[in-house]
Amino acid sequence: MSFAGDEEIYAQDEETDMVYQVQSGAVRASRLLSDGRRQIAGFYYPGDFFGLETGPVHRSSAEALGATRILVTKRSALKHYGEAGERLERLIWRATGGELERAHEHMMLLARKSAVEKLAGFLSQIAGRQAGPCSELPMGRQDIADHLGLSIETVSRMFTQLQADGVIALDGCRRFRVLAPHRLAHLALA
Template structure:
């Protein structure tokens, strides 16, 4: 089955928390997220978990320069994924060109994300990191109201903060009237300028 980019693969459904690919597993496939959200994680040698990135519909993930996956990928909620073979003898002509263009675009996007993540981690204070993260989410959704498909622990492991610090910073932003949460996963930016100033303080 093909998708909107013309990529040909197998559509698979994954339940919340289900593993899509495992760290150090053979990287036989690349993945295009059709619906839902995915996180990539890596277990470090000291037992800590690092969240590499969050992916949303239309994103490619599982792109590797080597033969094995450096990160595991897990469904944050129910999701649908197109699994595309990295190497396929039947991929010729236009199909091969579409695949190569998609991989090139995906690799470029991954590099940009890695650079943005490094910049985010380099921010000095916890409030800067959390404010920057929320601005990124709002910018992705292109709306003043946005959804956080990840947990507070996921955010902490992505930002290099503890779950307690993430929760405290989110509570501070809400208490100051800068953001307003409806439950744990949905929020609205009430003072965009104030949030932007905190992100670059």
């Protein structure tokens, strides 16, 4: 299936029996809190599975960040695919374990790190997933802020600080280069 930027893939509290895998583009999973605030649960990139729920409904919604292609498979139909279905089921279990690990890392990031350490960790993850000297940010500053539990102003100040400290170089608002990988890694692991 193809989705345009900001187009909903599925809604929070919608029933689920589907498994999703990003083929191209990027996806944002977000949860609307009872007080109207939005929490970004995660970002998904090509090859990532998402929408892996243990219950009957989605705990968050998912939207495309730009032009995105998604492979959608009905989970209940996997048993009809024989050995191929079993392989896919194993991949889904592995992806579920990875999702649990990412959730744990995100919880630790939100609980104990300073604003600059949170942003450094986030940028380090993005740079680690992309090849080449420049990394693309498919999401905007507000998405990053909602993901890191910061205000958009703080995120902007931390980008400026990392650039002024010579850790990163910004090439526009959605591209960056890591100039000091060891310093970025040190901040990310602090």
